[in-house]
Amino acid sequence: MEKKTLNKEVLAAVRHVPLLSVAAARILDLTAQVDHTLADVMAVAKNDAALTARLLKIVNSPVYGLLEPATSLERAISYLGENLVVSLVLEDTIGAYLNKPLPGYGGGSGDLWRHDLRTAIAAKEIALINRDRCPPDVAFTGGLLHDIGKSILSEFLKDGYQEILAELAEKEVVDFVGGERDLLGIDHAQVGYELARTWGLPEVMQMVIRHHHEPSLAPEDLKPVVYAVHLGDIIAMMGGYGTGTDNLFYRLDQRYTDYLVVGPEQMGMLMLTVEEKFNETVETLQMR
Ligand SMILES: [Fe+2]
């Protein structure tokens, strides 16, 4: 089939994805604002009864071992923290996309979500070292969403990944996104960007998703956060947690050192921290 026709079909599929819930859209908007507070997040969450109930249930689960049950949303959110609230909101609203198996990448159910969560944690850890130019919560949410385009493109890729792997072996393309473009006329970062625009996600999220494999193309003021997610993605993959056969068929843009202070000696430590925090988060979210 013509690449152009395919490209149109992919974009049509993006338009059929359900919209975000009101609470999710507002919380994502908030997290992209540098000066927001946990109280702002709370104000949105309290208008969503299902979310409030879920947050209270989690904070009162044995994982937290509270002596007295938390009955107020305020207490629940201050225990859990913003990143967990965002993870939950996203899981509730677009969980079907985040947990979908990725046959086009040879990935199973939940692989995308686990990879995204590891990327988010790694990106946030990197941002914490570079706090002056890189807001940690924005890096976290960007990490959670960076590969969302794969949930759509996977359907179109089908067995195509084998062809991409062959192209990579023959050096006809330099990375997996190049292979996607070669085969389908569009890559998962572009599809994710279209999805982010359809959902009306904040500009910074749109840019993180669009440029996470080519961070040098991001707008100058957003480069630190885009590079943090780029590097977080590579760290998640180095740990062996990608989304399938495409793992590590992406290039690390070494120019991250122009925007972020992360020494080579910190990489090993980051991988360990990510693993530890990932396990904690999964336990809290009671994910499998
Ligand atoms: Fe990606």
Ligand SMILES: [Fe+2]
């Ligand atoms: Fe990724």
